[in-house]
Amino acid sequence: MKPPPFDYHAPRxxxxxxxxxxxxxxxxxxxxxxxxxxxLLNMRLAAPGHLVDINRLTGLAGxxxxxxxxxxxxxxxxxxxxxxxxxxAAQPLLRQAxxxxxxxxxxxxxxxxxxxxxxxxxxxLPAVLTLLGGSVRLARRGGPGTPAAGSxxxxxxxxGGSFVVRDVAAGxxxxxxxxxxxxxxxxxxxAFFPALPPRSGTAFREVARRHxxxxxxGVAALVVLDDDLRITSAAVACVSxxxxxxxxxxTGECGHRPPASxxxxxxxxxxxxxxxxxxxxxxxxxYRRHLIGVLAERALRDAAREALNG
Amino acid sequence: MAERTHDITLVVNGTVRRAxxxxxxxxxxxxxxxxxxxxxxxxxxxxxxxxCTVLLDGEPVRSCLTFAVTVDGREITTVEGLADGERxxxxxxxxxxxxxxxxxxxxxxxxxxxxxxxxxxxxxxDEEVLEGISGNLCRCTGYQNIVxxxxxxxxxxxxxx
Ligand SMILES: Cc1cc2nc3c(=O)[nH]c(=O)nc-3n(C[C@H](O)[C@H](O)[C@H](O)COP(=O)(O)OP(=O)(O)OC[C@H]3O[C@@H](n4cnc5c(N)ncnc54)[C@H](O)[C@@H]3O)c2cc1C
Ligand code: FES
Ligand code: FES
Numbered sequence: 023m024k025p026p027p028f029d030y031h032a033p034r035x036x037x038x039x040x041x042x043x044x045x046x047x048x049x050x051x052x053x054x055x056x057x058x059x060x061x062l063l064n065m066r067l068a069a070p071g072h073l074v075d076i077n078r079l080t081g082l083a084g085x086x087x088x089x090x091x092x093x094x095x096x097x098x099x100x101x102x103x104x105x106x107x108x109x110x111a112a113q114p115l116l117r118q119a120x121x122x123x124x125x126x127x128x129x130x131x132x133x134x135x136x137x138x139x140x141x142x143x144x145x146x147l148p149a150v151l152t153l154l155g156g157s158v159r160l161a162r163r164g165g166p167g168t169p170a171a172g173s174x175x176x177x178x179x180x181x182g183g184s185f186v187v188r189d190v191a192a193g194x195x196x197x198x199x200x201x202x203x204x205x206x207x208x209x210x211x212x213a214f215f216p217a218l219p220p221r222s223g224t225a226f227r228e229v230a231r232r233h234x235x236x237x238x239x240g241v242a243a244l245v246v247l248d249d250d251l252r253i254t255s256a257a258v259a260c261v262s263x264x265x266x267x268x269x270x271x272x273t274g275e276c277g278h279r280p281p282a283s284x285x286x287x288x289x290x291x292x293x294x295x296x297x298x299x300x301x302x303x304x305x306x307x308x309y310r311r312h313l314i315g316v317l318a319e320r321a322l323r324d325a326a327r328e329a330l331n332g
Numbered sequence: 333m334a335e336r337t338h339d340i341t342l343v344v345n346g347t348v349r350r351a352x353x354x355x356x357x358x359x360x361x362x363x364x365x366x367x368x369x370x371x372x373x374x375x376x377x378x379x380x381x382x383x384c385t386v387l388l389d390g391e392p393v394r395s396c397l398t399f400a401v402t403v404d405g406r407e408i409t410t411v412e413g414l415a416d417g418e419r420x421x422x423x424x425x426x427x428x429x430x431x432x433x434x435x436x437x438x439x440x441x442x443x444x445x446x447x448x449x450x451x452x453x454x455x456x457x458d459e460e461v462l463e464g465i466s467g468n469l470c471r472c473t474g475y476q477n478i479v480x481x482x483x484x485x486x487x488x489x490x491x492x493x
Contacts, residue, residue, distance in 0.1 A: 023377040023378075024356070024358070024361075024377075025356040025358070026356070027335050027354065027355075027356055028355060028356060029336070029355070030336075030338065030354075030355025030356075030399075030401055032401070032402075053399075053402070056397050056398060056399070056402070057379060057394075057397055060358075060379075060396075060397040060398070060399070061377075061378035061379055061397065063356070064358075064377045064378055064396070065378060073355065075399070075401070075402055077402050101391075124467070125382075125466050125467025126392075126463065126464060126466075126467065127382065127385055127392045127393060127394060127445060127467045128379060128394065128397075128467060130388075130391045130392060130393050131393050131394070131397065131398065232466075233462075233463070233466045234466045234467055
């Protein structure tokens with residue numbers, strides 16, 4: 023239970039980090055909070071030749087609330103984002119989901135962006151990003167780059183070196199279990215979670231064996247109402263329901279109706295039908311499918327209630 | 333080829349300590365083996381049991397999921413640093429008084445976690461206590477006396493402030 027040897031790099035700037043990542047390619051791994059990577063190293067399930075520790079890149083620690091959403095830097099810890107009142111006001115699903123991510127002590131180190139790149143199909147945040155239609159910003163060496171104005175990467179360009187930045191939409195970012203679109207040589211610098219639209223609500227419901235464990239199944243829901251308080255859009259993203267977060271639009275099943283008479287049960291069945299859960303030592307696929315239906319209905323009803331109250 | 337080492341400086345329980353460690357040295361092993369502070373216990377080494385929990389600049393973290401080099405220059409408080417000289421801290425006294433420990437293996441992690449919990453929330457509800465200690469496993473006590481000890485520590489701290 024000790025990590026294998028690796029060359030340790032502690033860059034002081036994004037440019038320096040990208041240099042090492044470019045030079046070492048597939049041999050290098052980024053170390054953020056370490057709450058997923060270090061267990062893998064301790065169990066010798068991973069043995070990267072080089073570790074690029076981004077914990078000194080304090081410029082990436084920001085949680086910026088913009089009119090259209092929340093941009094979370096790669097060094098922002100789960101606990102910081104969970105505590106942020108402006109972030110919770112702009113997008114309440116962030117805090118709702120973060121309270122279910124591991125235990126408070128793990129949340130003190132683990133990062134939101136690290137959780138996205140890690141792309142565990144049982145993790146909450148990839149489902150949140152997928153449901154909201156967010157994106158992850160990836161940077162790599164190359165040039166001449168066109169970093170987004172005002173981003174910390176833009177300032178870094180000024181500090182020397184050019185690099186290429188691309189924003190990858192959630193739908194393309196999660197490519198398989200523990201696989202994301204972040205390639206060798208790339209650093210995820212931030213993630214963007216769109217703000218909650220008006221007259222809408224969110225909820226996250228899950229079942230775990232023990233509080234703080236990865237969920238056996240989980241469902242995040244977003245419901246949007248129109249001026250007459252009828253449902254105009256309803257969707258869920260499910261955890262542990264397949265290799266990547268499962269996004270299901272259930273607007274049709276719910277019907278253009280007020281929440282009190284919406285077709286929640288039909289919507290839950292539609293979600294269940296789309297799920298492809300797996301058996302493991304914790305639960306059978308059949309039980310997971312059952313949970314997904316129950317949780318989808320609860321999450322949708324709760325999200326609709328939030329939308330009415332909000 | 334010998335593994336490359338890094339010279340690091342940690343402020344552990346108020347004392348400046350130096351060590352030369354390979355990049356892969358876990359903070360838990362650095363504390364126990366390089367610095368001889370064996371109060372920090374190691375159970376699972378993958379973040380589940382919580383007995384390796386120490387305070388990093390006051391915040392509880394898993395020392396088994398932290399590399400010592402990453403926290404170069406930072407302040408660490410271990411269970412050895414909780415007492416005020418010979419006098420046990422309120423949390424330590426409450427655990428003793430309420431039988432919040434039997435074998436004691438999990439205790440250093442609970443003490444560090446609860447110390448930070450009560451600093452941030454001096455009068456926690458039962459639910460907040462359960463949430464706060466949910467990441468620490470105890471094989472002996474059945475937790476009831478640990479929950480009592482947390483409330484008792486809150487009382488002692490209120491009495492003494
Ligand atoms: C006991 C325990 C319980 C947990 N329970 C849950 C849970 O219920 N739900 C949940 O979602 N998570 C859970 N986690 C995982 C936790 O949320 C992690 O913090 C998170 O998955 C990874 O974030 P990190 O910052 O620690 O990343 P790290 O462990 O540092 O990295 C994880 C992976 O992402 C890569 N990476 C990280 N950051 C970047 C970046 N900026 N650019 C490129 N690559 C990067 C790394 O190279 C590595 O491959 C648990 C962890 C523990 C120890
Ligand atoms: S030894 Fe660190 S959590 Fe178990
Ligand atoms: S007292 Fe023995 S494990 Fe907790």
